[in-house]
Amino acid sequence: MTPSIDTKRRLLCGALAGLPLVGLPGAAFAQAGAPLKISHQFPGSTGNDGDFRDRLCRLFAAEVEKRSGGALKFSVYPGSSLMKTNAQFSALRRGALDLSFFPISYAGGEVQELNIALMPGLVTSYEQGYAWHTGAIGKALNDLLFDKGAVPISWVWEAGSIASRTRPVILPADVKGMKIRGGSREVDLMLKAAGSAVVTLPSNELYAAVQTGAVDSAITSSTSLLSFRLEEVSKHLTTGRGKSFWFMAVPLLMSRAVFEKLPKDQQALIMTVGAEVQKYGLEAVKADDVALAAAYQKAGAKTYDLDAGAVDKWRAIARDSAWKDYAAKSANCARLLQMAEKVVA
Structure with a gap:
């Protein structure tokens, strides 16, 4: 049986615990290559101004780059400027796109189970939405996405x-x-x-x-x-x-094919920073309400x-x-x- 992404997160974060990430020499990571591409459909931002969803992607990218000593770099493409919105999930699955901040209900035509991520009346508060991720439904969704070729890095719910x-x-x-x-x-x-x-x-x-x-x-x-x-x-x-x-679930997803090519310490770093920016996303979306x-x-x-x-x-x-x-x-x-x-x- 394929291990759940929750299990992978625990294993990866456990491996990470003994590593001094901040200021870690680049030699401990894979050699830096071309920047990983993060695509999304939302408007761009500048600094602390603009759409928080673009800011979340940029915060994630900056933090991972800093903690990896520059071994991991990212380019963020807002407004579907890299590829059309509905093409992003399929591209992730094929390894043709590295990361996407993506409303997964948009992929319901490709994976019909994902329509549950914008099911009216099913989630009625932020607390309930985020409670999914510690329950059976969250584990099942993580496993489904992983099996379909996408690794959930961070979750955001939008009212x-x-x-x-x-x-x-x-x-x-x-x-x-x-x-x-x-x-x-x-x-x-x-x-x-x-x-x-x-x-x-x-x-x-x-x-x-x-x-x-x-x-x-x-x-x-x-x-x-x-x-x-x-x-x-x-x-x-x-x-x-x-x-x-x-309520709509919008995770930051990474291509499984791309993720699994990274060294374990880089995988762990990505998962850790993803968990950290999830809190930022919740605070930002409530502020926007x-x-x-x-x-x-x-x-x-x-x-x-x-x-x-x-x-x-x-x-x-x-x-x-x-x-x-x-x-x-x-x-x-x-x-x-x-x-x-x-x-x-």
Whole structure:
């Protein structure tokens, strides 16, 4: 049986414990070659300003380079500037891309089990999302990704917020007849079941779609809403800062083929720094939830928060639509869903 990536992380970190990483001479690592490429779809950043997802990748790269004494170097390519977003997971699996900060639900067409990473109503708080990684569902996802050729280095969960140009979206009844962008096939199934007309388009096209009325409301992460400045064309915001029915897992992934070619001490260093920047990611995404609400209030929009009762109503619709559809895909999908349901909010 292939060892789980959790097991590998423990073994690697154990091996790392006796090594004086900071200032370690480069001779202890593999000879430095071409920089490892990190690709992602999100906007670039400068210093402490800009999209935190790009900053997380750059922080990871800088820290690994420093601790390896320069033996490991990285180049970060934001905004899908290296390759198209949907091509990244396949490229990782083939070893044609080194690392990607990637919403793994995007790979659901290639590995259908990964659709669980943006399953509406399944994760309703950050605490619940991060609890996956110490439970059976987290171990199963890590093993699945590893078997498919990708090594999870760091995990980030992002809450979804809802920007609307017409009326607020709080309860399922609010979306009836509304043109809305959900962000995943599974979210779309839930929205259709609630009576909305679903519009499918990438997040970087949301501004024009909302501005022209092609879309009435859009659900995406708080960080994306900040980056794409939808407060300029929206009158209402339902935030994800307390609870949400929309949580998306976005791990920093490394090609298994690339990872396994590295010496054990370099593998250990990468896993250790990945665990460290995970905390940075959680703090940054929570800060963006708060900053998003402030930006909308400043622009004159009204802001709202979801309570447990509202989330329960969304979950009930999701269970009978998106969850049911996912579980019917395969025995393994049904097994993963059962595992995830055991991680309570």
